Amino acid sequence: MIKKITLTLLFFTSAFIYGQTTISNFETGEPGVDALAGGIVASVETNPVMSGLNTSANSLRVSRSDTGWWGFVNVDVTPDIAIAAAPNDVKFLSMLVNFPAQPDLGVRFSAAAGDNGTNDMIIRGFNKYDASAANTWQEIVFEIRTSKTGTHTFTTETLFKLVIHPDQGYENSPSGQVLDATTFGYIDNIRILDTNPLENTWLGGTSSDWSTASNWSKGAIPISTDFVEIPTGTTFTPVISNTTGASIQNLTVATGVNVTVENGGSLLISGTAPEVTGSIIYKRTLTADADPSKAWHLVTSPLAGVSIINFMAANTLASGTTNTNFRGVGNYVNDGSGFNYYSSNYSGSDAFNVGKGFAIKNAAAGDVEFSGFFRKGDKHFSISQGTDNFNLVGNAFLAYMNLGTFFTNNNATDRLSEATIWLWDPSANSGNGGYVTKMAGTDAAFEVAPGQAFFVSAGPVASNVVSFSEANQSHQIDTFLKKNSTRTEIELKITQGGLINNTKLYYIEGTSTGFDNGFDGSLFTGTVSDLSIYTELVADNNGKKIAVQSLPNSDYESMIIPIGVKATKGKEITISSSTLNLPKEISVFLEDRENNTFTDLTQSDFSVVLEEDLDGSGRFFLRTSSQVLSTNSSELKDISIYQSNNNLKIIGLQQEDGSISIFNILGKQIMLNKFETSNTLNVGLSSLATGIYIVRLQTAKGTLNKKIIIE
Template sequence: MRKNILNYVLLFAFLFLSLFINAQSAAADEDTGTYTTCNPDGENATRTSNDLTPRANVGTIDDRSCYANYKESILYGKTWGIYNITHNSNKQDTNGLQPRIERSLSRSQTTGVGSYAKFTGTLRILEVGKTNNTNNDGTYFMQAKGKHTGEGGSTDPAICLYLAKPVYGPDGNGNQVQVSFNIYREQIKYRGGSGAAGRDVVYLTNIAKDALTTIELKVGFKQDPADSSKKIHYADAIIGGTAFNWEIPEPERGTQSGIRYGAYRVKGGRAQIRWADTTYEKVENASSGVTITSAATGDWNTGSTWVGGNVPTINDDVIVNHVVTVERNGVGAHAKSLTCGASPAQLIVRENTSVTVTGNISLSRSVDAIIFYGQQVNGKIGTITFGGTYTSGRRTQIRKRLTQDKWFLISNPFVTPKVEHTTGHTSTKLRTNGTKLAFASYDDSKVVGSKYTYFDTGATSGQLGFFDSASTLGNAQGYSISVNAADVKDDYVMQGKQHDGSVSYALSTGGNGFNLVGNPYISYLYANDAASIADGTENILKLNGSLGSDLLVEDTIWLWDGDNGVWITKNRGGAKYHINPLQGFFVKAKSTGNFTFNKTMETHASNSDVFLKNSDNRFEIDLSIAKGKKRVSTSIRYMDKMTTDFDNGYDSSIFGGYSSSFEVYTNLVGKDSGKKLAIQSLPNVDYQNMIVPIGVNTDANSQIVFKADALNVPIGYKVYLEDRLNSTFTRLDEVDAYYTATVSEKTTEGRFYLHARTSALSLDLELLNSVRIYKSNISTLKIVGLSQGKTNVSLYNIIGEQVLKTSFHTSGSKEISLPRLPKGVYVVQLETETGKLNKKIVLE
């Protein structure tokens, strides 16, 4: 007996010593080199461009790290896939997403009992992300994925993520190193849950460094043993032989089961994950839905509304024979197909809710079988998506309330509806000016002041604004509208057939090329890359801009905030943005062609406050000016891969379809193109040497107040506004900081500049180098950014002959008339009280 005990003790000691030694020593395929963010052999053109063929690991590569590309090693008798990432190494995304090298696996797209996705493999963990904050420590090595019906979360939400956090111990030299890893399941509390409020982090087990650990993850649907009419959506994992099962909340909303694995997230340091023996299988069983018919007038999500007492699910064919309401702020309505019978059958969709139909919509009631209300204060109109066809000749109706006496840009969400169905409806309360209605189309080719054409009840055929009973609104076209009702029910009504496919608007290059287009669906649409990048779906700017059909001068959309009277500018590089249902907006065409909307862009997910930023941790400054109650702003973003010149998709001009009397903008830090920018994206380095020119248009002799919302300012840096007229620097990144200035002219070119620097003191040479010199026209040289005092200007041709010399006293900007000169390269020599500056210009 003693001998057996001694043998066990010796065996335990040997195993413990082996584990300890193994944890302290580097694995044969471990990267022990100096930490770097990026390496030349880690760069990749796209997320899928650098992979091995053949390879040991299953799945499609998603490489968003410039530290190292996917490689393989042979160790312990197995071939290992190597997944190494470092902090800040994601150069594929410009919206602050975490680095990753993962593999995606095709998803189980059905929700029937027995549908599942199953992944197996052998895991080794060598290193995970480390920070000074334990909440940010660790790296995900595997995750369960799957979309759901209704609103909430990202476009491609994680259901749960398996997180490895470091446990430290001494190495042979007494240094604290990662010796093992606590494994957690970060699981949603509800569909779309994110952050501390939306997810729980549950401890599962501990894995030693470099220990070979078998893994199985199965995500799928099974029958609920407590209720055979219900299903359980589950994510069951087996880690090192121990099962960790979990039931996903709101199983009725799940539409997919998917899995990704690799290495994802490193908020500090480096992560090194190894995978071998990977396999994947999936089973897809269609759900056995039933036909559910309404029993009485009532709430869609109340059992008594339906025959049999069961609320319809996404698998059921639904027949509505009564007035059924999807109540506001509810969980939404789901159906496989939707049929509305003859009157009184009607589906009412209230504010802040949604309807999801995977198949066809069939209507018998001719005018308003489906009606959407957007009449609640701060209420967002409900949304609908469907995957099949829509009955021709049957109309859906929307009733939308707007703020009285203000102008808005709206869209036509139907297939060529009749104008009179809006203008003649008793609930439409348009403002009028004589016989002209406050409802207008836009044509940029017309002269300033006449670009909008208002529908006119007094116009005759051939006259502007004429319409009759046959006149229709254009597909995917935007319109301007203003309402005023004596009873304060400031509504407008539209009705028609919903689009069940792609929709296009024919762009015009007339005038300055601005076109007023509109969302053609009663749903939100992915507008930019951040909104759709998670699952690779299309977005409006990607499809129609420089990465797609290349129809636009700029990958930018301009939206009018009618309540606040300001333009909102969005581009591909901004925070996630979804176009609202019924929203009209401007784009600028560089060529004729069809601006296209696809149903794959649709989502029920609404926007947060449009002025809130996402948590992408990038340095960003929103600079605003206020005059009385009116406030406008411009944005400066510091992003990887940007330049100081114009970066299409990341820099955006202010709206130029027609002038505004109050606006703030920036000019390019690099080569001046005359562009006035609403958004300027700059390199995420060398902040101190990038002085941003600020321009203001306002009434002469008015007082304006500058404020800045500075996010994620780098340590040691501060944000200053320079006023060269008054020779002042004012720090704006502190709480409640502001600067008040009186402007004597309508424009302020050359007066205001924004600095990100470690101190307010500025070298004279640095200020001189920020002076911009360019041709404003063929016979005028413009100098912007001058400090107060005497300035001498000389112009020399290419052989050194002086062809112009002048002197003046000024600050801000100065225009100089040029003599008639031959075409060619010239050098401008600028001499001020702070020094000399030479700049080259080309006269053509």
Template sequence: MGVTNTGLSATEIAAIQTAVAAASPAPTDAAALQLIVDAAVTELAAETAAVLAAVTSAGNGTLTEAELTAAGVTNTGLSVAEIAAIQTAVAAASPAPTDAAALQLIVDAAVTELAAETAAVLAAVTSAGNGTLTEAELTTAGVTNTGLSATEIAASPAPTDAAALQLIVDAAVTELAAETTAVLAAVTSAGNGTLTEAELTAAGVTNTGLSVAEIAAIQTAVAAASPAPTDAAALQLIVDAAVSSMPITWNGTSNDWNDVSNWSTNTVPLATSNIVIPTGLTHYPTTSSALTVKSLTVESGASFIPQATVTGPVTFKRNLPAGNWHLVSSPVADATYEGIIANNTLAIGTGGNIGIGVYSNATGLPWDYATSAKTGTMPLGLGISIKLANIGDFSVTGIANISDVNQPITLGARTNFNLVGNPFMAYVNSKDFGLANRDLITEQTIWVWEGSEYVTYNATTPIEISPGQGFFVEAVADGDIIFAKSNQSHQASDTFKRESPRQSFELFVENEASKKSTKVFYIANKTTGFDNGYDSKMFGGVKASKLEVFTELITENKGNKLAIQSLPSTNMEAMVVPVGITAEAGKEVTFSVNAKNLPEGINIYLEDRVANTFTNISNKGYKVVLENAAKGTGQFYIHTTSKDLENVTIEQNLQDVSIYKSANNSVTITGLQSENASLNVYSMLGEKVISKQFKVTGVRVIELPKMAKGVYIVEVISNSKKITKKIILE
């Protein structure tokens, strides 16, 4: 007809129709009709300001439900978001509606639009079109009310965009929040605030078989609801939410993850489960297929061997006493220093330092202490030192490691020791670790800090290295040591030491301040020289203690201070073991021994070549005041024999004497009893290059003149007896 006011609402058209019907005579052409339309629209436009003033608060442009009701709008129970959507629609109307009837149309249109937004969101935010919304899908859709139960999520019809979905979410949460006091009165005992399973059942709650702890957790959730739910349906939502968030605990009837009897709920955990693996069990889980978890926590003393990907955060805990430093490592990948600092209460030192120390074998001090500003990822296989402010668990969170781990070790300017650590949530055998890395480390030995001293472990005393345990190795060259995933096991408890019942003795020396020891084992097929994996020197990565005791090799002695020495199990009575100590002059020290499984009738004698005495220390200690500071061998020797050496004169056998190059221009001689001795050094052509007379009891260092590189023969003569040894000058 040529009428140009398009986009008219039903109300506007109805008003125009009324105006047309009221016109007399009725308009007969488009031009006349246009005048009627314009007049009607103009009349509507003129009615604008009054309604906006009437239904907004103090002219602030914000509609409230009370204002809508006062204006005659009948859609009550609108959420803040719905009212905001209506306000947007009102503002968009041109011209704006001027009365309640027109405004009602806008309200109806806005609400209808929300109700009509159905299929798209179901396709966009449901899993494989199965009509089930998940919390993750809500979050992806931009919905901010997380932690919703399945009942809350199941709105129908589903809205088609995040904004509309948010309105439904808000409505569901608001409905729960509004259900307040009745349930608390109906399902608690005598108003004492304690829910029982019977009361839950009576209230229509279907989650039966709840434990006391679970009911207590539900009660906490109910009490925390503000306002609390008022009927069984609402309470059921709280129960469901509380139960879904409760941890599922490993029972350990077997190692099979998929065995329902291994779980506290008698069901295999889901991807939404919070899982706890506790300590003190006989069996721990090993998995061969991929897992997804909401969270997984491995408690101190427990273990877990994943052989396939685990999706979800994994937290490992290790109980550490307060007041001491402990060597630790991360048994999970992607752990960060900032996470360690945030999740542990670390000791505070001077200058802003905290209880994290990183070891360095370069020049300078061995420990670099961190501050609270330290960031970055902690590499798998690296060891660090940790000191907690209070006794408790050291906690680290990351991703489960399922692969072999290669950790770099280096030669250093100060030492060649490197601090590494178990990168798995299960135990690693120290002997197998040493064998796997024998080409990269000087000896198949690890050194572990045990609260007050470094303890040496090798194949004579292999241990199961605990998850998260740090330890030292000594590099023979730069390279990557390997932690093989195949070298993992579960253990019944947090067992560090596992000694075999071998023939052995442990020699102790103590003063008023401390006590130290060294071990000697007698093992078939071992030698009096160096046996890799069975002879181990003391830890030398930090400053030495003021009191030390050690032994040296009977043959092939290079001056290494041994914490563990292994000797043949045969011919025990013919072997004399050099004993060295480090101690201050003028201080009394006491020697004692603890023997295990030695042959019947064998006693252990300590020979003091300065005092010229033998003491059977199998049954009593030997006390001595050192006239001079002790820093090596030469004064003390151990004899294992069935003879009574306290009443027998022993003629020295020069095979007990050790000769070795102690520096490139010196030779050390230990074990001589006679004061008078001589030394001759010959080239390989038989030319005598040095001859020297000297007096010694114990240790003597002979300085050599400057000589060409090569092999030389050292000859020592004492009491008409002679011993020779080859040395190499480099």
């Protein structure tokens, strides 16, 4: 242990042999507490955890008897220490801290003689106490500032007293005071250092591997408290590999070099100051296909400063087939035009703004590179309603983003029209690609990879934004599209020619037969598809097209599910099913009301050559039953009546005679339509005034009444 008398000699000589000066270890004969205030209670006690970073016998125990945020402990500095003006004499204060939760810890330097330092600024550490490792010793480091002006350029001053605020309660997470009369924190091993002990400098003499310990000045791979510096002049520059999740406090990259993060790797920078500087390269691995409609990827840049011009110059993107000047990068506009692609001679200022998604197609399988700069803090990206409400956004960070937390952070009223995202999977549907629907209630554990873009549907709120929280970052193994093995599911797949599409049903306790936000996900309709299959709601059907519908996991036989299909006439369609965890006694039946047939999809596929184009619902229904089903139904319970624009739409009709009557609120019949049809019927409502009406459907099977409101 370096004694205080030795410290004085060290500070007043031109060389610092050891580079550190101990203020107090709170051992016998060392300086202790000379003042307390604000309800702070402090005493020297036995070290509660004599292992890891701290094996000394004693430490300073702190608690509180009051709630004053400014409560402090004065620790004497004996003898006094002279510190010259920065940058000539920049020094650091290090202390070991052991708390049951993350405290808001601050210090003040050079309190005026005889007072408690109330005129001095409070300095918080470069790093914060890691609450995930609570009740262990952790090193917290502060930059020493003795000036009362709050600047880094100060005159020579004398450090004779250290004021420690152990529990302010503002800048911790969760915020609030940690200590009370029976909850203790511990402080020990207070030192002054010539260099920041958190610094870990890249040596790069062994390889480019970030995870090789010998590549670092500490002889150890950087950890979450390290300030990492990448200098010039090294043999190799660092690469964070596809299996590495790097967590550091801060990053400084010298001009002319960079850090590379490979596809699958992640980088989490948690510090608050100083600002991250220097160039980073992020790589995203893409497939490729000569077919211009295949191997597209939805991608975002987690880095700032990436222009479209520079991105096209740095990467070999696919060229258009009809217009060879077009390149495989496009942004989505919800004005009805969909994806808009950039040409090779583009000279504008568009950029991969952090949080904005793009469609990208590579000329050959391999990586695309984004070269830019890390920007700390939460990200907010503007979204809007248009011809459609879809907006292409993306994970704004170099680490994984939890989907459940994303929805929680964006649950403000009317921000999103539903708690759903749509990801594009280029490998789906036998390489044709397809949208994957993920929802808050069913997919909260899903992790969105760095560089992954996805669609959201904007709500009507003015000045709408989607937010990406810096706190919502983690390291993960890529979990894209992993299936939940315990949920009961039915997947319906439709094929026609070389095209494939699918829709899913989940059976989950607590869900309803109506729309459950976060458990039901709409069909993505932002782009045109020649083949699609979807469901509509079992109850309160309003024509909404559902890509994934969640239903109760009981009473299977009572639910009749409308199936919507878009397909082309003159070609055969095939509908098949696959199930997961469905009760053994339950079979899946597809009803075709045009041909009056039931097909047990658990035994065979359904196939038919279409005599006319299909684009809607009313012909097909899905039923789950333990019995062989018959077409001799005498009920109307599976008929849906709802408004669609200026029409009244009735779906699920059998081929039979019937009538539709409309009555006003006084009971007067104002419209009567007789029909002989099947599947779907549309009745115009444009001639009706605003008001409440009763619709009566009558067929040989019975009568069904429905109230409608025309606004």
